[in-house]
Amino acid sequence: MAEDTNKKLVHITYGLGGTVMKRSGKFFASSVVAAVAAVSIVSSASASTVSVSNISGVTPINFSSMDIEIALMMVQQERTKLLDAQLQMQIQEVQKRNQQIADLNSQLQIAQQNGDEAAVQKLKGQIDAASNSQQMDMLRLQSMSNKRNEAFDIMTNFVKKMQDSRSSIIGNMR
Numbered sequence: 001m002a003e004d005t006n007k008k009l010v011h012i013t014y015g016l017g018g019t020v021m022k023r024s025g026k027f028f029a030s031s032v033v034a035a036v037a038a039v040s041i042v043s044s045a046s047a048s049t050v051s052v053s054n055i056s057g058v059t060p061i062n063f064s065s066m067d068i069e070i071a072l073m074m075v076q077q078e079r080t081k082l083l084d085a086q087l088q089m090q091i092q093e094v095q096k097r098n099q100q101i102a103d104l105n106s107q108l109q110i111a112q113q114n115g116d117e118a119a120v121q122k123l124k125g126q127i128d129a130a131s132n133s134q135q136m137d138m139l140r141l142q143s144m145s146n147k148r149n150e151a152f153d154i155m156t157n158f159v160k161k162m163q164d165s166r167s168s169i170i171g172n173m174r
């Protein structure tokens with residue numbers, strides 16, 4: 001019974017949309033920047049076991065032999081890598097939309113030369129719709145770029161804070 005009171009099981013997973021925390025069967029949603037994947041605290045004297053399962057493209061990582069700084073750094077690196085991949089996919093979507101608009105403009109020019117008013121009106125409507133979609137794609141691209149830059153800044157700030165704290169500890173030892 002004493003062992004049961006010392007046991008806690010908390011699962012924290014992260015995707016690009018946010019963090020989901022599971023504790024005793026209840027789910028909580030939050031937009032935490034990064035989280036460690038599965039923390040099992042058996043007792044205050046024992047070591048923690050931490051691992052990341054393959055959720056939302058997250059690479060499995062065993063954190064049991066790492067200190068918390070390295071584990072958090074790896075989580076941030078994984079987040080940055082996932083955001084980079086999403087950013088590349090969004091760039092490809094924008095390029096495809098731009099190509100679609102260019103093709104429609106070529107068709108519009110041909111329809112105007114042929115004097116086909118019905119085709120001209122239809123193509124203008126398609127170009128307007130594609131342009132609106134392209135603007136939305138650009139907004140998503142900007143948002144993803146901002147998220148990626150934020151993740152990179154968080155990662156570099158974390159590294160700087162780790163270095164500063166180590167320098168401070170070494171300085172205090174002298």
